[in-house]
Amino acid sequence: MDCGVITSKTVLVLLSVAFWAAAAGLSYVGGYVINTYKSYDNFLQDKYALLPAVIIICVAVVMFIIGLIGCCATLQESRVGLGLFLAIILVIFIAEVSAFVLGFVYREKVKTDVQGTTRSVFQKYDGKNPESTVVDYLQEQLHCCGVKNYSDWTTTQWFNSTGNNSVPLSCCRRDLSNCTGSLDQPQELNTRGCAEELESGLQSVLSYAMLVILGFAIVKFFGMLSICVLTCKREDSGYQPLYSGVFA
Numbered sequence: 001m002d003c004g005v006i007t008s009k010t011v012l013v014l015l016s017v018a019f020w021a022a023a024a025g026l027s028y029v030g031g032y033v034i035n036t037y038k039s040y041d042n043f044l045q046d047k048y049a050l051l052p053a054v055i056i057i058c059v060a061v062v063m064f065i066i067g068l069i070g071c072c073a074t075l076q077e078s079r080v081g082l083g084l085f086l087a088i089i090l091v092i093f094i095a096e097v098s099a100f101v102l103g104f105v106y107r108e109k110v111k112t113d114v115q116g117t118t119r120s121v122f123q124k125y126d127g128k129n130p131e132s133t134v135v136d137y138l139q140e141q142l143h144c145c146g147v148k149n150y151s152d153w154t155t156t157q158w159f160n161s162t163g164n165n166s167v168p169l170s171c172c173r174r175d176l177s178n179c180t181g182s183l184d185q186p187q188e189l190n191t192r193g194c195a196e197e198l199e200s201g202l203q204s205v206l207s208y209a210m211l212v213i214l215g216f217a218i219v220k221f222f223g224m225l226s227i228c229v230l231t232c233k234r235e236d237s238g239y240q241p242l243y244s245g246v247f248a
Contacts, residue, residue: 009074010229012085015223016070022216023063029212030056036205052209054104059095066092079231086227089220096217103210110202118195119147125158129169136170138194142201145171146195149187 033053066088072079124131139145145167146152153159153167165182171189172179179188 004132005083008226009077011226012074012223012230015219016067016074016119019067019070020146022219023060024119025054026060026063026216029197029209030054030060033205033209038200045083051101052106052206052213055095055099055102056209056213059092059099062088062092069244074097074230078174082227082231088232089223092218093220093224096213100210101211103206103213105139107206110199114199114202118198119152120161121154122147122194123156125156125168126161126236127158135194136168137172138198139168139190142190142192142194142197143174143190144194144197145190146193147195150183150189152193177210203210231246 009179010131030053033056034050037050037053066085069081069086069088072078074083122135125135126132148162150167159167165184167181167183167189169179169181171181173188173190176188179185182191183189
């Protein structure tokens with residue numbers, strides 16, 4: 001057997017195994033992105049921002065099957081199987097490139113989306129409704145207070161109705177147990193705005209997802225190249241498989 005054929009088959013078998021590992025990795029990334037966006041969905045009007053993550057999940061669902069097809073086609077040296085494997089890899093490659101582009105587009109939209117909705121959510125705060133729960137959770141988790149800073153609370157209806165010149169306790173620094181949220185003691189409050197922290201967190205998640213997608217897309221490219229090499233070697237040498245299978 002030609003050394004080039006052996007090398008190409010080895011590469012394709014390893015690629016098939018990589019598909020199974022990629023399925024687990026992509027599932028984790030897609031699930032992590034969706035879970036992060038769900039935590040902050042009240043601040044995001046554009047639900048299509050989840051589209052890159054949905055594409056990742058869809059790709060992961062078929063990864064195991066594709067790996068099985070690739071492994072069988074390579075070991076049985078089936079031209080039909082290899083052609084099918086190449087077509088599948090090409091479709092996934094296109095999907096991953098699309099997800100990468102969409103991720104880049106929506107990464108830029110996150111800033112305007114967050115800035116445009118965060119203030120309206122904070123204005124709905126009354127200490128009891130669902131928006132209040134989300135705001136308190138956000139401020140506690142991100143160690144922030146207000147939209148741009150704690151002074152934003154002075155423009156809310158909740159602040160005017162309480163009349164005690166204080167902000168929600170979720171604005172308090174974690175290392176201070178006696179904090180009352182009083183604006184007379186601003187040193188006890190988180191000073192960073194939630195819009196900036198939220199924007200930074202969401203963009204970091206998208207950037208991480210985009211890097212993973214790009215890495216897998218590069219792997220797919222070399223996989224397609226290996227299939228082409230193996231096919232060309234067989235045509236040039238007249239090499240025929242010793243046995244056939246379901247892909248022959």
